[in-house]
Amino acid sequence: MKNIIFASLFFMLGVQVYAQKAPIRFGKPSTEDLKKTVYDIDTSAEAVILCSYGYLKPDNFQFFQTMRIKILKKEGLHWANWTFNSLSKASIRGKTFNLVDGKKVVSKLSSKSIFNEKLVNDYYVTKITMPNVKVGSVIDIEITYTGIPFAWYFQQTIPMLYSELVMEPSQYITFKKNYFGYVPFSVVSSDRWVTINVPAFQPEPYMASKKNYLSHFEFDITKISLPGRLVKEYSTTWQNVNDVLDKDIQFNGALQSNTHFFKLMADTINATAKTDVEKVKAALNRIHRIHWNGKKKLFVTYDMGLRTSFNKGKGSSSEINLALISLLKKIGFETYPVVLRTRDKGHLSEYSPTLRNLNYVLAYARIDGRFYLIDGTDKFMPFPLLPIRCLNEKGRIVSPAASHWVNLTNNVKSRTAELYNLKLNKDQSLSGTAVCSYEDYAAYFFRNKYRNIGSHDDYIYSLMTKNRDLRIEQDTILNLEDIYRPVTENSTVVLKNQSFSTDSLIYLSVTPDKMKENPFKQEKRVYPVDFVYPFEKTVTVLITLPDNYRVVKLPKSEKLVLPGNAGSFLYRVAAAGNRLTVIYRFKVNKTVFLQSEYGLLKSLYMQAISKEAEPVILKAS
Numbered sequence: 001m002k003n004i005i006f007a008s009l010f011f012m013l014g015v016q017v018y019a020q021k022a023p024i025r026f027g028k029p030s031t032e033d034l035k036k037t038v039y040d041i042d043t044s045a046e047a048v049i050l051c052s053y054g055y056l057k058p059d060n061f062q063f064f065q066t067m068r069i070k071i072l073k074k075e076g077l078h079w080a081n082w083t084f085n086s087l088s089k090a091s092i093r094g095k096t097f098n099l100v101d102g103k104k105v106v107s108k109l110s111s112k113s114i115f116n117e118k119l120v121n122d123y124y125v126t127k128i129t130m131p132n133v134k135v136g137s138v139i140d141i142e143i144t145y146t147g148i149p150f151a152w153y154f155q156q157t158i159p160m161l162y163s164e165l166v167m168e169p170s171q172y173i174t175f176k177k178n179y180f181g182y183v184p185f186s187v188v189s190s191d192r193w194v195t196i197n198v199p200a201f202q203p204e205p206y207m208a209s210k211k212n213y214l215s216h217f218e219f220d221i222t223k224i225s226l227p228g229r230l231v232k233e234y235s236t237t238w239q240n241v242n243d244v245l246d247k248d249i250q251f252n253g254a255l256q257s258n259t260h261f262f263k264l265m266a267d268t269i270n271a272t273a274k275t276d277v278e279k280v281k282a283a284l285n286r287i288h289r290i291h292w293n294g295k296k297k298l299f300v301t302y303d304m305g306l307r308t309s310f311n312k313g314k315g316s317s318s319e320i321n322l323a324l325i326s327l328l329k330k331i332g333f334e335t336y337p338v339v340l341r342t343r344d345k346g347h348l349s350e351y352s353p354t355l356r357n358l359n360y361v362l363a364y365a366r367i368d369g370r371f372y373l374i375d376g377t378d379k380f381m382p383f384p385l386l387p388i389r390c391l392n393e394k395g396r397i398v399s400p401a402a403s404h405w406v407n408l409t410n411n412v413k414s415r416t417a418e419l420y421n422l423k424l425n426k427d428q429s430l431s432g433t434a435v436c437s438y439e440d441y442a443a444y445f446f447r448n449k450y451r452n453i454g455s456h457d458d459y460i461y462s463l464m465t466k467n468r469d470l471r472i473e474q475d476t477i478l479n480l481e482d483i484y485r486p487v488t489e490n491s492t493v494v495l496k497n498q499s500f501s502t503d504s505l506i507y508l509s510v511t512p513d514k515m516k517e518n519p520f521k522q523e524k525r526v527y528p529v530d531f532v533y534p535f536e537k538t539v540t541v542l543i544t545l546p547d548n549y550r551v552v553k554l555p556k557s558e559k560l561v562l563p564g565n566a567g568s569f570l571y572r573v574a575a576a577g578n579r580l581t582v583i584y585r586f587k588v589n590k591t592v593f594l595q596s597e598y599g600l601l602k603s604l605y606m607q608a609i610s611k612e613a614e615p616v617i618l619k620a621s
Helices: 002-013 031-035 074-080 238-247 259-272 276-287 307-312 317-331 441-453 456-466 595-613
Strands: 047-056 062-071 081-086 091-100 103-108 114-119 123-129 138-146 151-153 160-167 173-180 192-198 216-226 230-233 335-340 360-367 370-374 394-397 405-407 414-424 430-440 470-478 487-495 499-502 505-508 535-544 549-553 558-561 567-576 579-588 616-620
Touching (some): 074 081, 091 123, 276 360, 317 335, 317 360, 456 470, 567 595
Antiparallel strands (some): 062 138, 151 216, 335 360, 430 487, 470 487, 505 616, 558 567
């Protein structure tokens, strides 16, 4: 619809294009840029964006972007591949420049290397692969389309020497912008923004999508006014977004389709399942007959209704979860769609209503008096877990009566518990049994890891390859197939190099599978820490000492708790006769830590690692 409106606007206002004075001219790179092998802004960079310039013409609403990229290393060759998103079909041209025997050689982008795809709701994707790109190449790309850009980036994962965006105001189209990131502007006005010498974005451990932090604008059209012809508003409020979805044939229309089909399915479930939880599990088992095709979508594709996905045996996330919503409603649950932006796309702003940035839908159902978010795309993920892609701050309920925000979490943890019963041998190795239990997210990821390895022998080999001091003599795993029970692993193990002697003393390491490295090494944190979900690990170790050994010194017990019980660490070692008992517990109870909380979090890890490394000191009589 939007591109039809753009075409009308383009025709009505005329097709003349007036050049805006630009900092870059397509196809005219300097010899100096071609000769350069490094750039002072970052001598380690694999490539650098020399200039990125965008300009929106207000009289015909065409957008022009010109980019120039320098390839500096072999690792940077992938910067020859680009993807552009737009609301109308784009025209594009490109040139690759190389110096050969001191002369500039030009390779033009061929139409065979341009791939245009029209998606739903007049959403176009243009992909290109630039020709003859090698280390030292300079790439020029120019793209033109009608309409505003979806986003404009002032920062990338390579340095950007200059970025300028000019969005001249138009009396016919109004739009809003939302700024993400931390890079300050060198020039800023109501319609022009410039950044200079922006360093490459540096990811940090445990962070959300880089799109939350890469400095950029996101744009949404709020209104198109064609004098005497048309006034059209878009996404002016979240209630407006709600109303659009509630009337859309590919969203709410799909929920109204095939009602008899879902009623029959619901009757069968209600006749056999007794409790609410049993009914949800049964509903998910039925929905899992649709294999997820990997596509994350908000709207359905099929015109014949959601039953088509059952008939085909596959479907997108929207087709699967809208079918789940339909089934849960017919079973008798109060259920609503919740729309969201997946984790890889960045956070959804509460203050910037948008339809375009929504790309996923979940079921939101009242189960045993409490609302849960439910996803049906992964048959190996038990209720009430959610896929990691959906754990992205907040989503929005779609309902005429109850539209509001919900937190995208069911407050499920990852839990791991380990119990070792070991004895210290004459060769100073430890041998005995280990029982490891994995619950919720820990169980889910264990099952995925085990399934991807292929065989039990390969799994054991991978463990012993990762830890050269570990020998597994026997190993059995229980509940691999029952996703609603914890995974339990029983092993007979030998741990070598767990102690060493000096003079008459023996220094014994008493914590198997300890943390060896702090993931937080920076002095200061630039971006928030995001663990995705809370987790806890408990380790209990029982060690039997030889009769002629006595304890000289035990590590001091330690208990650390972060403010607000955001995280904690417990470590205790006790001796009774010839038995040592070690209890270790590490918890993170909230998912996001702000930069101001980073120092305490880093210290928690540091002290836990230091305490685990302390040995028990023994002496043989």
